[in-house]
Amino acid sequence: MMDWWGQNNMKKNRIILLAICLFILHFNAFCWGFFGHRQINYHAVFLLPPEMIRFYKTNIQYLADHATDPDKRRYAFPEEGPRHYIDMDHYGFFPFSELPRSWEHAKGKFTEDSLQAHGIAPWWIQVMYRRLIKAFKEKDAGAILKTSSDLGHYLGDIHVPLHTSSNHNGQKTGQTGIHGFWESRLPEMFANEQYDMVIGKASFIKDPLDFTWRRIYESALASDSVLRLEKSLSGSISSDKKFAYEERNGVVVRQYANFYATKYHHILNGMVERRMRSAIFSVASFWYSAWLEAGQPDLKTLIVNELSVEQHQEMDSLQKAWQRGKIIGRSCTN
Numbered sequence: 001m002m003d004w005w006g007q008n009n010m011k012k013n014r015i016i017l018l019a020i021c022l023f024i025l026h027f028n029a030f031c032w033g034f035f036g037h038r039q040i041n042y043h044a045v046f047l048l049p050p051e052m053i054r055f056y057k058t059n060i061q062y063l064a065d066h067a068t069d070p071d072k073r074r075y076a077f078p079e080e081g082p083r084h085y086i087d088m089d090h091y092g093f094f095p096f097s098e099l100p101r102s103w104e105h106a107k108g109k110f111t112e113d114s115l116q117a118h119g120i121a122p123w124w125i126q127v128m129y130r131r132l133i134k135a136f137k138e139k140d141a142g143a144i145l146k147t148s149s150d151l152g153h154y155l156g157d158i159h160v161p162l163h164t165s166s167n168h169n170g171q172k173t174g175q176t177g178i179h180g181f182w183e184s185r186l187p188e189m190f191a192n193e194q195y196d197m198v199i200g201k202a203s204f205i206k207d208p209l210d211f212t213w214r215r216i217y218e219s220a221l222a223s224d225s226v227l228r229l230e231k232s233l234s235g236s237i238s239s240d241k242k243f244a245y246e247e248r249n250g251v252v253v254r255q256y257a258n259f260y261a262t263k264y265h266h267i268l269n270g271m272v273e274r275r276m277r278s279a280i281f282s283v284a285s286f287w288y289s290a291w292l293e294a295g296q297p298d299l300k301t302l303i304v305n306e307l308s309v310e311q312h313q314e315m316d317s318l319q320k321a322w323q324r325g326k327i328i329g330r331s332c333t334n
């Protein structure tokens with residue numbers, strides 16, 4: 001029979017283990033999660049035309065593996081954070097006529113500091129798009145891959161409804177944790193089994209800024225439902241059914257219970273799948289449009305060189321900053 005000390009020590013060990021697990025979970029907080037961003041970049045490749053698909057397919061592993069690099073940069077550079085979101089509710093209600101669409105006009109009206117404080121995602125996507133056109137024009141294989149992968153990340157982020165709300169983790173409405181619940185837990189549970197990732201073909205985007213704003217409006221309109229539906233579900237279910245301690249990769253973690261996640265996913269009525277499919281289409285269409293704008297360079301002859309010493313150093317420092325685990329600015333978990 002176990003004595004009091006033995007039981008107490010076991011309890012202590014479980015608490016320590018739990019604390020470590022929560023610590024690990026906090027450190028690995030990525031927008032759309034590792035899983036979602038990888039899926040989006042990966043599946044976008046299959047929407048490309050024959051002239052592009054060979055190069056992109058050959059490098060599909062790179063595009064998936066590096067899909068979360070921009071989130072790693074958030075641990076190293078303070079300017080990185082605002083590129084991943086925009087608080088549309090700061091600018092009133094749909095159709096958000098308070099906020100000029102162009103960077104110059106918005107900056108003239110609100111100042112750059114204020115825009116940075118509430119997120120600059122739509123404008124940063126245009127910067128990345130121009131960089132991708134330049135990389136295609138220069139037939140720089142390394143830059144094409146890096147910029148394609150990064151652009152895929154930022155486009156993925158704006159399809160997440162809570163990336164367009166200042167209540168990004170439900171912190172204002174007693175729903176802390178909902179950010180990761182919607183964008184990581186739900187796709188991880190349901191995407192492989194239930195989502196249809198066959199989407200068709202990429203399209204040419206005539207006006208990338210307008211296209212970007214349309215996706216942001218959709219996300220902003222959906223963010224109300226994301227919060228409201230979880231709130232009402234939470235009120236109808238006893239709290240002991242909401243969370244569960246479950247084993248994940250060999251460690252026990254506290255997370256939204258399968259039962260609760262299934263209910264929430266059901267009442268969202270396909271929203272996560274729709275946003276993910278839309279993100280995949282957007283990413284492929286941006287890649288395709290950049291290639292067209294660059295004059296359709298021949299990608300068959302492109303060779304990806306080994307990474308340079310500087311590129312290796314940059315990747316090492318990103319990895320170290322991420323492992324130290326101090327995000328600079330807003331994270332998806334607070």
Ligand SMILES: [Zn+2]
Binds near residue numbers: 071153
């Ligand atoms: Zn992000």
